[in-house]
Amino acid sequence: MEDRYSRQKLFKPIGEDGQKEIGQKHVLILGCGALGTANAENLVRAGIGKLTIIDRDYVELSNLHRQHLFTEQDAMDQIPKVIAAKRKLEAINSQVEIIAHILDATAVSLKPYLAKVDLVIDATDNFDTRFMLNDLLQQLEIPWIYGSCVGSTGMSYTILPKQTPCLHCLLNDGPPPNGATCDSVGIISPAVQMVVAHQTTEAMKLLIGAKEALRTTLVTFDLWKNHYQMINVEQAMNRACPACGMDASYPYIQYEASTKAEILCGRNTVQIRANREVHLPELANHLKKVGHVKGNDFLLSMDYQSYRLVFFQDGRTLIHGTDSIEKAKNLYYQLVG
Structure with missing residues (x-):
């Protein structure tokens, strides 16, 4: 053989x-x-x-x-x-x-x-x-x-x-x-x-x-x-x-350093909490390559495909349009890096 x-x-x-x-x-x-x-x-x-x-x-x-x-x-x-x-x-x-x-x-x-x-x-x-x-x-x-x-x-x-x-x-x-x-x-x-x-x-x-x-x-x-x-x-x-x-x-x-995700009951939304704060102007410049971004001194929001994402300075992100933690994490990493 x-x-x-x-x-x-x-x-x-x-x-x-x-x-x-x-x-x-x-x-x-x-x-x-x-x-x-x-x-x-x-x-x-x-x-x-x-x-x-x-x-x-x-x-x-x-x-x-x-x-x-x-x-x-x-x-x-x-x-x-x-x-x-x-x-x-x-x-x-x-x-x-x-x-x-x-x-x-x-x-x-x-x-x-x-x-x-x-x-x-x-x-x-x-x-x-x-x-x-x-x-x-x-x-x-x-x-x-x-x-x-x-x-x-x-x-x-x-x-x-x-x-x-x-x-x-x-x-x-x-x-x-x-x-x-x-x-x-x-x-x-x-x-x-x-x-x-x-x-x-x-x-x-x-x-x-x-x-x-x-x-x-x-x-x-x-x-x-x-x-x-x-x-x-x-x-x-x-x-x-x-x-x-x-x-x-x-x-x-360690648990404290991990990126955490939870489903927000009854809202078809997943919250992701990163282990770091976010510099909103820098994030806005990055996200503009992907879609239209709106924001103020406290948060940024953007529509992407059938989802709406809201980013907060403290590292939290709300991903509206899904109750799947895996899908939400995928979207977060795709967009934020």
Whole structure:
């Protein structure tokens, strides 16, 4: 019988021994959108032993230009992303054990699924979740590979607990709260593929134990402007970092630091409370890229699709037109970033 991995094993850094290692490893991918589906397909084709995929969302038509594994029928039927992905991945490689969870990932809900995981790949779409993931994986000492992309830009970085700067070290007190999103500035699929190429390659190095080959820099690029940069971040490691320092407190897995959501009874409205105050003029400038914004000294409001969103300076957002916390969170992260 022909060996499906023969060409991969001919690559000397992997070889027969490396292929055996890959086949014995368990990777968890958090997020099953553009980065998640492409990384999942790469790893399944490479012969990963076990793959867990986690996502809370379902397939929509606007996903199809950049998110692998999904079809028009999946979008029409509103199939949960992890279910649609699992079906396609099992058709690609029936030898891989694929576990799918429809889950809104929090520090509490995610932790049980991290047992006996060798590596986590970040394919999320917001920094609230990434900072939570960073704290949790630092606490559990599980390596992970950060990745993000928007427009024609992207970046990736490999994080080894106790050995490299963590995400909190790199971004200090957190990213600007009103960053660009795919919904505000769009995205082209080659930017996704560039990030995925870095993430999957780093994953394969880690899975076979080739740590000497790991990239120690933060890679950033803008494909449209022909920019590519490797940034040395070794000096960013902070001994006082609350996530990876000597006296780590893991602030982003504490309840007080989480983004909270609740349904407002009888109002077809969900309230989301972020863990930070909002600078209304800056947010207004950001939201104008998406739709018409009205406001005063106390709040901003805008209509988006069939919803009305009201943003308060204290970090609260009311999303009128739904009583689904998952839908409300998706809208919030799509628009706010």
